[in-house]
Amino acid sequence: MGTILLATEKPFAAEAVEKIRTVVTGGGHQLALLENYTEKQQLLNAVADADALIVRSDIVDADVINAGNHLKIVVRAGAGYDNLDLKSASANNVVCMNTPGQNANAVAECAFGMMLFMARKQFSGSSGTELRGKNLGIVGYGNIGRYMAQIGRGFGMDVYAYKRNMDRLAMEIDGVTPASSFEDVFEHCQYISLHLPSTAETKGVINYHLLRLMPKGAMLVNTARVDVVNEDDLLKLMEERSDIQYVSDFIPKQESVFKEKFAKRIFYPAKKMGAQTEEANVNAGIAAAKQILDFLDKGIDTFRVN
Ligand code: 3PG
Numbered sequence: 001m002g003t004i005l006l007a008t009e010k011p012f013a014a015e016a017v018e019k020i021r022t023v024v025t026g027g028g029h030q031l032a033l034l035e036n037y038t039e040k041q042q043l044l045n046a047v048a049d050a051d052a053l054i055v056r057s058d059i060v061d062a063d064v065i066n067a068g069n070h071l072k073i074v075v076r077a078g079a080g081y082d083n084l085d086l087k088s089a090s091a092n093n094v095v096c097m098n099t100p101g102q103n104a105n106a107v108a109e110c111a112f113g114m115m116l117f118m119a120r121k122q123f124s125g126s127s128g129t130e131l132r133g134k135n136l137g138i139v140g141y142g143n144i145g146r147y148m149a150q151i152g153r154g155f156g157m158d159v160y161a162y163k164r165n166m167d168r169l170a171m172e173i174d175g176v177t178p179a180s181s182f183e184d185v186f187e188h189c190q191y192i193s194l195h196l197p198s199t200a201e202t203k204g205v206i207n208y209h210l211l212r213l214m215p216k217g218a219m220l221v222n223t224a225r226v227d228v229v230n231e232d233d234l235l236k237l238m239e240e241r242s243d244i245q246y247v248s249d250f251i252p253k254q255e256s257v258f259k260e261k262f263a264k265r266i267f268y269p270a271k272k273m274g275a276q277t278e279e280a281n282v283n284a285g286i287a288a289a290k291q292i293l294d295f296l297d298k299g300i301d302t303f304r305v306n
Contacts, residue, residue, distance in 0.1 A: 002051035011035040016281035023289040062088035077284040082198040086306040099287040101143035106280035108147035114247040132156035137189030140196040186213040198225035208233035222248040249274040
């Protein structure tokens with residue numbers, strides 16, 4: 001019997017935790033729970049006895065990996081795994097996985113919720129604008145991008161998307177116009193939604209050169225990662241153009257500057273909220289637990305990322 005630690009600084013819905021427990025115990029293992037922790041030391045203590053670890057955006061750095069004396073696998077219950085130190089994991093023979101697609105719909109719905117909220121002037125009583133007839137530009141066309149396209153089309157938007165090495169035919173079948181470049185998206189879309197992973201390559205890739213191309217009244221929607229946008233460039237553009245809005249499902253790095261200067265043109269929640277639905281928690285949590293069981297019992301390592 002192994003111990004599977006579910007460590008979530010931002011907890012899953014209770015229903016998801018119970019379903020994860022059922023999968024884990026049904027597979028002959030036990031679930032250890034560390035929720036709402038505030039100190040890294042709590043995670044270091046908890047991981048010492050764990051054979052497997054499930055996390056969300058929790059930081060799994062070299063210290064955590066080294067503290068896991070019996071640790072064999074870490075699964076990031078979600079898409080982005082920039083919070084895992086893959087090098088340390090590999091050096092310690094710890095397998096890392098993610099659960100791609102499991103929370104994608106939640107993130108797409110969150111993006112649209114924020115878009116509507118801002119298009120309607122935060123439901124303040126003033127006249128807003130509609131999404132119908134506007135162009136939606138999707139930067140990165142993976143699981144979330146596809147849900148964005150479906151919802152956007154439902155709203156009557158014209159959907160454009162760009163992805164490196166894109167499958168144009170697949171996009172066209174989805175009713176999406178393949179864009180020729182990032183520039184093409186930024187120049188032609190009033191709503192631009194980012195769905196890029198955080199990598200060395202994408203750090204700051206949304207820069208002034210692109211941002212300045214946005215049409216009048218455009219909104220940048222970031223449910224990807226804080227560091228894909230060059231915030232200095234965004235602040236510069238928002239200073240120059242009073243028509244530009246920015247929404248994200250997490251706190252910007254320069255929060256106080258955004259708040260002080262552009263309070264009416266920005267929106268972000270107090271915690272990263274894109275994947276914070278019962279359904280996404282259940283889907284990602286169960287997928288993570290099953291992937292761990294498959295790995296521990298049968299050596300199956302689909303979705304391995306290191
Ligand atoms: C992801 O990468 O899956 C999303 O950003 C969700 O992150 P969270 O699990 O920390 O909410």
